[in-house]
Amino acid sequence: MTTTHGDGPAPAVIVTGAGTGIGQSTARAFAAGGARVLAVGRTESTLAETAAGHDGIQILAADITEQDAPARVVGHALAEFGRLDVLVNNAAIGVFGSLADLTPEGAEAQIRTNLLAPIFLAQAALDPLAESGGVVVNVGSSGATGLRSWPGNGVYGATKAGLDFLTRTWAVELAERGVRVVSLAPGVIDTGVGLRAGMDHESYQGFLKHIAGRTPSGRVGRPEEIAEWIVFLTRAESAFANGTVLSVDGGLSVT
Numbered sequence: 211m212t213t214t215h216g217d218g219p220a221p222a223v224i225v226t227g228a229g230t231g232i233g234q235s236t237a238r239a240f241a242a243g244g245a246r247v248l249a250v251g252r253t254e255s256t257l258a259e260t261a262a263g264h265d266g267i268q269i270l271a272a273d274i275t276e277q278d279a280p281a282r283v284v285g286h287a288l289a290e291f292g293r294l295d296v297l298v299n300n301a302a303i304g305v306f307g308s309l310a311d312l313t314p315e316g317a318e319a320q321i322r323t324n325l326l327a328p329i330f331l332a333q334a335a336l337d338p339l340a341e342s343g344g345v346v347v348n349v350g351s352s353g354a355t356g357l358r359s360w361p362g363n364g365v366y367g368a369t370k371a372g373l374d375f376l377t378r379t380w381a382v383e384l385a386e387r388g389v390r391v392v393s394l395a396p397g398v399i400d401t402g403v404g405l406r407a408g409m410d411h412e413s414y415q416g417f418l419k420h421i422a423g424r425t426p427s428g429r430v431g432r433p434e435e436i437a438e439w440i441v442f443l444t445r446a447e448s449a450f451a452n453g454t455v456l457s458v459d460g461g462l463s464v465t
């Protein structure tokens with residue numbers, strides 16, 4: 211798949227969680243490269259912001275944890291675009307808490323959103339992706355790569371480590387169908403996600419400053435810096451990247 215499509219059909223892309231942050235930048239980056247994008251999230255107003263001024267972006271309000279969502283999302287993309295080249299499993303939620311503090315609701319919501327929804331979206335997308343020689347990009351987290359632990363964020367980290375495991379496994383399973391699967395593992399990116407996870411403004415800014423001080427690059431990341439890597443991983447030039455988990459985190463995970 212390539213986002214520079216010449217005379218061929220424009221690539222068709224699904225980005226989940228595209229109303230804010232990394233998903234919004236990713237939808238726009240694909241559209242800027244000439245792709246047609248279905249931006250998916252639960253909130254119509256933020257999706258509309260993502261699409262404003264970007265002709266290639268269509269929106270679909272959907273909760274990806276609902277049972278019929280995978281078929282609905284993929285069916286919508288096929289009806290609009292007639293093909294599917296890329297699925298970006300980006301939507302996720304974080305509910306902080308160490309083992310003693312976990313609630314069933316918080317743990318289950320993270321597992322449903324961050325792990326089960328990407329599984330069944332990828333399953334629903336499988337046939338059209340096999341037809342186009344497409345790519346699945348799972349958005350993980352550099353904090354959950356390697357042999358790391360993550361005190362206070364274990365369930366979130368487990369969903370992301372699980373997603374990376376699925377990336378490796380699906381890359382092998384789907385190779386014979388011509389579908390590539392990769393993970394992009396961002397470091398700390400200033401998307402406002404901490405605020406949405408319940409932190410107040412001061413604590414979130416303090417967290418970003420603390421992380422910047424610990425990061426070899428001396429700062430946190432911007433959503434566009436992740437979006438460009440996601441797009442690049444789907445291009446023909448990246449065809450040899452398969453089962454790869456790529457950390458883009460200013461070097462934080464190698465400290």
Ligand SMILES: NC(=O)c1ccc[n+]([C@@H]2O[C@H](COP(=O)([O-])OP(=O)(O)OC[C@H]3O[C@@H](n4cnc5c(N)ncnc54)[C@H](OP(=O)(O)O)[C@@H]3O)[C@@H](O)[C@H]2O)c1
Nearest residue numbers: 227230231232251252253273274301302351398399401403
């Ligand atoms: N920001 C970071 O520092 C960081 C670091 C490492 C990894 N990541 C990962 O990068 C990805 C994007 O993060 P972000 O910081 O851009 O977060 P974000 O701004 O909170 O974006 C997540 C998006 O997912 C959507 N979403 C949540 N639950 C959903 C559901 N059930 N159905 C459909 N959409 C849903 C949200 O929109 P609605 O609420 O409107 O549905 C939101 O737009 C996530 O996978 C995250 O885990 C982020």
